[in-house]
Amino acid sequence: MAEIKVPVFSESVSEGTLLTWHKKPGDEVKRGEVIAEIETDKVVLEVTAQQDGVLQSIAKNEGDTVLSEEVLGTVGDAGAAAQAAPATPAPATAPDQASGPVANETSAGGTATQPDSANLGNEATRRDDLSPAVRRVVTENNLDPSQIPATGPKGNITKADAVGAVATAQATPSTVAQPATTQPSGPRAEQRVPMTRIRQRIAERLKEVQNTAALLTTFNEVNMKPAMDLRKKYQDQFVAKHGVKLGFMSLFVRAATEALKQFPVVNASVEGKDIIYHGYYDIGIAVASDRGLVVPILRDTDGMGLATIEKEIAGFAQKAKGGKLTLEDMSGGTFSITNGGTFGSMMSTPIINAPQSAILGMHNIIERPVAENGQVVIRPMMYVALSYDHRIIDGREAVLFLVAIKNALEDPARMLLEV
Structure with missing residues (x-):
């Protein structure tokens, strides 16, 4: 069993935020593979696996504050039992809450059937084949990665693919069910979003x-x-x-x-x-x-x-x-x-x-x-x-x-x- 630790920060950086897990407990990892990302006030740092094995447990969730060399989780042999994350994802925001990150209305003002924005965001987070730039576009626009045509050299989704999917969704007629937009609902709605580090x-x-x-x-x-x-x-x-x-x-x-x-x-x-x-x-x-x-x-x-x-x-x-x-x-x-x-x-x-x-x-x-x-x-x-x-x-x-x-x-x- 090997511990996954936060990289050593420079003297000018005191702490960071766990931005993304690319793996979940039970997933296979390979030595040198990026399994998590940490955002500091200057850069985004990649956390890589130090050995082959299976992600057994995670000690920190996305959004948690982490310190230099703090333990994030463990990697062990495939036979060991994987443990779940210490906390569960937050429930999806109700459609009528102005403070939510998305709106559940069509461009014509009528209500349309919408995919669960929280589930779409969680799916994007779980996808370990998405680059940070692609994951950001997918998450912020509540896109379903499985519905985006991929043109990457290995069949992966590129940023251009994700941006194109956003443009397609925005241009689709209102009679078609679409992913929710990033705008809050209501004529005078507001949206509160915390600043990144x-x-x-x-x-x-x-x-x-x-x-x-x-x-x-x-x-x-x-x-x-x-x-x-x-x-x-x-x-x-x-x-x-x-x-x-x-x-x-x-x-x-x-x-x-x-x-x-x-x-x-x-x-x-x-x-x-x-x-x-x-x-x-x-x-x-x-x-x-x-x-x-x-x-x-x-x-x-x-x-x-x-x-x-x-x-x-x-x-x-x-x-x-x-x-x-x-x-x-x-x-x-x-x-x-x-x-x-x-x-x-x-x-x-x-x-x-x-x-x-x-x-x-x-x-x-x-x-x-x-x-x-x-x-x-x-x-x-x-x-x-x-x-x-x-x-x-x-x-x-x-x-x-x-x-x-x-x-x-x-x-x-x-x-x-x-x-």
């Missing part, structure tokens, strides 16, 4: 920055035509050689790195009454995930080429979608970049990622009339924003830093010549 931590950190830093934002605009022409001219060759597309983010990372070299205080951080100047360039890239905004770190960007940067960013994006980012991926960082333009944002004032002192905000590219050599021409323009801690960064450095990024992007040869 990650969301709580994001809220705490952002509010802490607002309370402690002297935040100020400066703006500029960048003519993206030179960068777009460069990408168009060399895209095919770039993909053929490196196996990854040339995007704008790698150009911004390189431009920011060169600007940080010129203005070291923007790469610094505040610690008490001291300013810590960093002799390295670790740039965080804000990535949207199902569980909230995460900021994995590109380390030593001064030694990275564009292809390496693009590959690293693509890897982080995939890990974020699958909930696979680790604490190491997101620890540290001396500067950050966030791209609201991917969602259509025209202008924003991003909040710095403490203890960093500045963050660069990218935005949507829009063709606008601009003056060039006394003539009005149409150019693809992007507004850029630099939010900074005015306690250590003066307006002069902030403005010139942003101008340096603008100049580098409007003449990409500057990044190669480092001028």
